[in-house]
Amino acid sequence: MNGNTWMDEALCWINGERRTLFESMEVIDPSNGERIGNVPLGGAELAEEAVTAAWEAFPAWSSLLPRERACYLTRWAEKILQHKEELAPLLTREQGKPLAESTGELEVAASFVQWYAEEAKRVSGEVLPPYKPNQRITVIRQPVGVAALITPWNYPAAMVTRKAAPALAAGCTVVLKPAKQTPLIAIALFRLLMETGLPAGAANLVTGAASAIGEAWLGDPRVRKVSFTGSTEVGKKLMRQAADQVKRVSLELGGNAPAIVFGDADLERAAAAIADNKFENCGQMCNGINRIYAEETVAEELAERMVAKVKQMRVGPGIRPGIHIGPLIHDSARRNVHRLVSDAVEKGARLRTGGHPLTEGEWAGGSYYAPTVLTGVDESMDLTREEVFGPVAPILSFRTEEEVVDQANQTPYGLAAYLFTRDVARTHRVSEKLEFGMVGVNGTSLSVPQAPFGGIKESGVGREGGRYGLEEFLELKTITAMVD
Ligand SMILES: NC(=O)c1ccc[n+]([C@@H]2O[C@H](COP(=O)([O-])OP(=O)(O)OC[C@H]3O[C@@H](n4cnc5c(N)ncnc54)[C@H](O)[C@@H]3O)[C@@H](O)[C@H]2O)c1
Numbered sequence: 001m002n003g004n005t006w007m008d009e010a011l012c013w014i015n016g017e018r019r020t021l022f023e024s025m026e027v028i029d030p031s032n033g034e035r036i037g038n039v040p041l042g043g044a045e046l047a048e049e050a051v052t053a054a055w056e057a058f059p060a061w062s063s064l065l066p067r068e069r070a071c072y073l074t075r076w077a078e079k080i081l082q083h084k085e086e087l088a089p090l091l092t093r094e095q096g097k098p099l100a101e102s103t104g105e106l107e108v109a110a111s112f113v114q115w116y117a118e119e120a121k122r123v124s125g126e127v128l129p130p131y132k133p134n135q136r137i138t139v140i141r142q143p144v145g146v147a148a149l150i151t152p153w154n155y156p157a158a159m160v161t162r163k164a165a166p167a168l169a170a171g172c173t174v175v176l177k178p179a180k181q182t183p184l185i186a187i188a189l190f191r192l193l194m195e196t197g198l199p200a201g202a203a204n205l206v207t208g209a210a211s212a213i214g215e216a217w218l219g220d221p222r223v224r225k226v227s228f229t230g231s232t233e234v235g236k237k238l239m240r241q242a243a244d245q246v247k248r249v250s251l252e253l254g255g256n257a258p259a260i261v262f263g264d265a266d267l268e269r270a271a272a273a274i275a276d277n278k279f280e281n282c283g284q285m286c287n288g289i290n291r292i293y294a295e296e297t298v299a300e301e302l303a304e305r306m307v308a309k310v311k312q313m314r315v316g317p318g319i320r321p322g323i324h325i326g327p328l329i330h331d332s333a334r335r336n337v338h339r340l341v342s343d344a345v346e347k348g349a350r351l352r353t354g355g356h357p358l359t360e361g362e363w364a365g366g367s368y369y370a371p372t373v374l375t376g377v378d379e380s381m382d383l384t385r386e387e388v389f390g391p392v393a394p395i396l397s398f399r400t401e402e403e404v405v406d407q408a409n410q411t412p413y414g415l416a417a418y419l420f421t422r423d424v425a426r427t428h429r430v431s432e433k434l435e436f437g438m439v440g441v442n443g444t445s446l447s448v449p450q451a452p453f454g455g456i457k458e459s460g461v462g463r464e465g466g467r468y469g470l471e472e473f474l475e476l477k478t479i480t481a482m483v484d
């Protein structure tokens with residue numbers, strides 16, 4: 001099966017069947033601006049139809065034995081891995097990331113499904129000690145109900161499975177809306193899910209107008225849960241809409257991650273880990289480093305090591321072998337990145353490499369930006385407060401541990417933070433003081449199936465991953481019985 005076949009069948013999935021509409025919307029390849037496909041332009045009506053299918057499927061799906069639900073998920077994971085080489089070019093074409101990153105993302109996507117297939121079997125309750133004679137207090141866990149899942153464009157495969165797998169494992173049925181920039185990989189993953197023989201209606205996918213679909217789902221009392229990954233702005237809107245019916249919410253929103261490099265750190269290790277994180281997916285990662293604080297004594301050496309690494313990175317169409325950095329998702333994202341870099345330079349930052357759009361030759365038509373390292377950055381510059389979401393590494397310097405922890409925490413966001421040091425006591429001291437949901441120490445890899453992923457403050461509520469991610473789709477029920 002080739003990539004075109006996946007695109008030819010780019011339709012919604014409702015009640016186990018493919019659905020199309022007369023109206024459609026285009027999917028654009030960000031590496032050259034060309035149209036690569038069309039998907040249905042769904043709205044409130046289709047959204048409601050999807051909820052009806054999920055609502056009707058819920059009693060049977062939630063009544064299956066956990067090990068039966070696990071079988072569908074295991075088959076789904078196997079199919080994703082079996083097809084990853086065909087799906088990776090599809091992901092790259094609509095999202096832009098290099099082919100190796102797309103393959104890696106599909107492996108991660110499958111790992112969430114596999115992990116939740118196992119975890120489905122471990123949902124259990126508790127028997128509590130009685131307060132009165134002959135009293136039996138039992139706590140059970142039950143699926144929340146129909147769950148609405150809204151996914152972003154930056155990790156369009158992994159975010160689908162990080163939400164859908166725990167929801168289905170818990171016994172929820174789902175309606176999912178992928179981002180308009182990257183619906184094709186979500187549709188392909190759903191096709192594989194349907195091929196597992198999943199009962200009709202247990203999982204439904206709608207593409208189209210985000211706010212119309214969102215309003216239909218948030219206003220529908222049959223939907224009991226919404227799980228969203230994307231911008232803080234949209235997350236807040238969904239939270240307000242969810243309040244009307246007190247729906248459960250999980251929000252994974254923006255970040256402004258600091259990376260703190262202390263003078264005693266292994267600088268080569270720090271530079272490599274920071275560069276890997278910062279330039280992955282062209283810097284479009286919610287837990288991507290946004291501010292690099294280097295202790296004054298090592299700031300210049302860290303900058304030189306970073307610049308040397310960045311200069312070796314090849315920018316181009318992700319589909320081509322040997323490319324390290326693809327295009328940004330669209331031109332307005334590129335304009336935003338350039339606005340932030342220009343503001344920093346105007347306010348005195350030193351451009352060490354990059355700092356401009358790439359528009360000529362092989363870059364023509366795509367939204368490419370030269371990977372950038374800036375030194376002499378300070379807090380007056382907008383890029384230290386806003387999420388850059390692009391291939392830009394801004395380096396600030398600091399003198400004391402107290403000062404840098406305070407600066408790192410000066411943000412309304414609280415998703416991820418990183419620190420590099422050889423001092424074990426400092427590792428614990430600083431990790432505990434950082435006001436973020438996740439802290440990486442001497443490394444930047446945070447997203448694994450077994451660990452909770454998520455933020456505090458305006459970076460979101462709830463967690464994905466691990467048994468915590470499953471809890472998001474379960475309700476506790478206390479049964480207190482008198483047995484005399
Ligand atoms: N946390 C993350 O992983 C993440 C992912 C993507 C974008 N972002 C942040 O968001 C910024 C803007 O990106 P974006 O505009 O694509 O994000 P976005 O929040 O607009 O989109 C994310 C998802 O929400 C949907 N959506 C948008 N408006 C909606 C509404 N009113 N109701 C229901 N669903 C709605 C989108 O269609 C998409 O599926 C980025 O620059 C970045 O800062 C963060």
Ligand SMILES: O=C[C@H](O)CS(=O)(=O)O
Pocket residue numbers: 154155158284285286287447453
């Ligand atoms: O961008 C947000 C994602 O959650 C990043 S990751 O796939 O978890 O690394």
